[in-house]
Amino acid sequence: MRIGGPVALDLLLLGVGEAWLFGLGFVRSPRQALRWAGLAFIVGWCALGSVMVYALVLGFSVGISGSFALAAALVAAGLMLGRAVPAAADRAERPERSLIKIVSVGAAACVVGYLALLGLHAALTASPTGWDAWAFWLPRAKAIYFFHGLQPHLRGGFASFAHPEYPPLIPAFDATVFNFAGGAAVLALPFQDWLLAAAFVAAAAVVLRQRVRAAVLWPSLCLLVLTPQFGASIGEGHADPQLARLVALAAVCGGVWVLERDGRLLALSGILLVGAVLTKREGLLLGLLLAVALTVAARVEGGRGWWRAVVLVPVLLAAALPWQLWLRFEHVTSVPDYSFRTLLHPGFLAQRLGRLRIALEHLPQIALSFDHWILVVPLAFFLALLAFRTRPSLAVFLLGVILLGYVGLACVYWIGTFPVTWYLKTSASRVVGSLVVLAGALTPLVAAELLRPPSDAG
Amino acid sequence: MRAHIVVLGAFSVAALATLTKIPEVFHAARPEPVSAGKRTLAPATFYRLDSRLLVSAAREIPPEATYGVIAGDRVPSRFVRIAEQTLVAYWLLPRRRIDAHSSDWIISIGGDLRSLGLRYTRVVRVGQGSELAEVRR
Numbered sequence: 387m388r389i390g391g392p393v394a395l396d397l398l399l400l401g402v403g404e405a406w407l408f409g410l411g412f413v414r415s416p417r418q419a420l421r422w423a424g425l426a427f428i429v430g431w432c433a434l435g436s437v438m439v440y441a442l443v444l445g446f447s448v449g450i451s452g453s454f455a456l457a458a459a460l461v462a463a464g465l466m467l468g469r470a471v472p473a474a475a476d477r478a479e480r481p482e483r484s485l486i487k488i489v490s491v492g493a494a495a496c497v498v499g500y501l502a503l504l505g506l507h508a509a510l511t512a513s514p515t516g517w518d519a520w521a522f523w524l525p526r527a528k529a530i531y532f533f534h535g536l537q538p539h540l541r542g543g544f545a546s547f548a549h550p551e552y553p554p555l556i557p558a559f560d561a562t563v564f565n566f567a568g569g570a571a572v573l574a575l576p577f578q579d580w581l582l583a584a585a586f587v588a589a590a591a592v593v594l595r596q597r598v599r600a601a602v603l604w605p606s607l608c609l610l611v612l613t614p615q616f617g618a619s620i621g622e623g624h625a626d627p628q629l630a631r632l633v634a635l636a637a638v639c640g641g642v643w644v645l646e647r648d649g650r651l652l653a654l655s656g657i658l659l660v661g662a663v664l665t666k667r668e669g670l671l672l673g674l675l676l677a678v679a680l681t682v683a684a685r686v687e688g689g690r691g692w693w694r695a696v697v698l699v700p701v702l703l704a705a706a707l708p709w710q711l712w713l714r715f716e717h718v719t720s721v722p723d724y725s726f727r728t729l730l731h732p733g734f735l736a737q738r739l740g741r742l743r744i745a746l747e748h749l750p751q752i753a754l755s756f757d758h759w760i761l762v763v764p765l766a767f768f769l770a771l772l773a774f775r776t777r778p779s780l781a782v783f784l785l786g787v788i789l790l791g792y793v794g795l796a797c798v799y800w801i802g803t804f805p806v807t808w809y810l811k812t813s814a815s816r817v818v819g820s821l822v823v824l825a826g827a828l829t830p831l832v833a834a835e836l837l838r839p840p841s842d843a844g
Numbered sequence: 845m846r847a848h849i850v851v852l853g854a855f856s857v858a859a860l861a862t863l864t865k866i867p868e869v870f871h872a873a874r875p876e877p878v879s880a881g882k883r884t885l886a887p888a889t890f891y892r893l894d895s896r897l898l899v900s901a902a903r904e905i906p907p908e909a910t911y912g913v914i915a916g917d918r919v920p921s922r923f924v925r926i927a928e929q930t931l932v933a934y935w936l937l938p939r940r941r942i943d944a945h946s947s948d949w950i951i952s953i954g955g956d957l958r959s960l961g962l963r964y965t966r967v968v969r970v971g972q973g974s975e976l977a978e979v980r981r
Contacts, residue, residue, distance in 0.1 A: 500873065503874070503875065506875035520887045525934040540940070542933075542941045542942050546940075605855060606855075612865065617873050756861070760858070760862050772847070776847070
């Protein structure tokens with residue numbers, strides 16, 4: 387394996403993301419580029435990854451030179467956009483009093499130290515041992531790499547593994563890592579996953595820092611990052627943790643947008659949700675629910691442009707369409723876990739009410755599990771309920787998106803083809819992670835609004 | 845001021861709860877250098893599967909060849925049969941798994957090679973009821 391190869395790919399993702407953040411006006415100086423590097427990395431992953439997915443759908447195989455060409459085009463687009471879009475206000479640099487500074491620096495050090503430990507673990511110890519990882523995520527990545535593209539009709543190729551209907555962003559990205567590494571270097575993937583997890587924390591921090599004091603931000607992030615499930619999910623090879631991080635980050639951008647109405651934050655939400663849509667089927671469901679919750683929350687907050695979040699709905703549907711068309715045109719048949727069309731058949735649903743009841747009972751138990759997520763969800767709910775008086779829009783957003791997501795996931799288990807107990811045993815703890823990470827990522831924003839002096843509201 | 849106290853109290857409870865989990869969380873994240881061979885075979889060892897089948901199949905079957913899989917109750921555990929079939933498909937790429945009757949090789953996971961009615965150039969016994977057989981064409 388060429389170690390320099392994946393590093394070059396990571397720099398490419400960073401470059402694309404920085405160019406797009408320049409385009410949106412968030413990054414206009416080297417110092418800002420450094421501070422926004424986490425978000426830039428994830429935006430680059432979403433942008434380049436999405437373009438690679440569409441290239442694969444069109445029948446192209448994206449090698450190293452193709453990756454550089456696509457990245458160059460995306461960088462050029464970002465730089466051109468930056469000539470038209472003015473710089474965003476950067477309000478992160480607020481001084482703290484010395485005692486409070488000790489709290490924030492201590493919590494930040496704890497987060498950074500633990501992430502560094504997880505990075506070493508990912509590089510030296512971790513392996514993609516999750517069943518789904520080697521049952522279909524990794525084989526699909528290997529198939530793209532070895533057979534130069536999706537090749538849907540090749541026997542034993544991409545479409546031969548379980549769930550060929552799942553969107554291919556993660557396999558496409560892993561195949562690109564293999565291309566840059568010069569071989570199917572599966573052991574390079576846990577570290578790539580760790581990079582995305584660390585970038586998520588840095589990205590959430592830099593977006594939230596626009597409205598949240600460091601003394602609230604870092605302890606809140608500490609409570610999320612130090613949960614057993616956050617670290618355990620890194621490098622397992624499942625798509626769910628990355629889906630959770632993308633949806634949570636989109637919610638953070640959306641939450642700040644509700645309060646500030648800076649369209650650039652909504653654009654960031656859109657980019658991240660497009661990545662989520664192409665990462666896993668549930669990405670579309672969660673993305674659409676997030677768009678609905680954002681619209682309602684913005685309406686509650688009042689002010690101009692509340693309806694703009696509705697635009698996310700056609701954007702996400704359009705992002706999902708090429709993959710669905712590819713499945714249909716290439717006659718890639720599968721027995722999907724579920725089909726939302728069955729929600730239109732009352733008789734079918736009535737026969738399975740027992741499944742819905744079991745799902746509704748068990749999903750909260752997993753989300754509230756102390757051993758998995760400690761007190762992330764209770765803390766978020768408690769603060770959101772407190773915020774109903776001072777910031778109803780944020781309370782509606784946080785509680786709304788979690789309740790909608792909970793009902794949506796329960797509906798998936800309601801209409802699923804396999805026994806509901808099997809779903810609960812094999813996937814529920816991963817799937818629920820999206821809602822828990824979202825709750826944890828929004829906690830600092832809600833807490834900051836609760837602590838904001840009335841004269842400073844706005 | 846009351847909001848400050850309530851929020852501080854909620855964070856303090858959550859922080860104390862997190863503190864109780866810190867030893868477990870840091871223990872799980874401790875980095876231990878593991879050899880690349882062990883790490884690549886971890887999906888098999890994690891599920892207590894016999895990794896000799898994977899290693900032998902990758903050694904014997906050429907990368908451009910195709911293979912089919914048959915399974916039978918000489919490997920008594922249904923879970924092991926399903927897991928090994930699934931894991932083999934991942935492990936052996938770029939070797940492609942196709943229909944057993946038109947493949948270059950057969951991987952038997954507790955199955956009966958004779959049941960296919962094929963003739964074999966050679967058969968490699970891997971242990972625990974598993975065999976690899978090169979089909980004579």
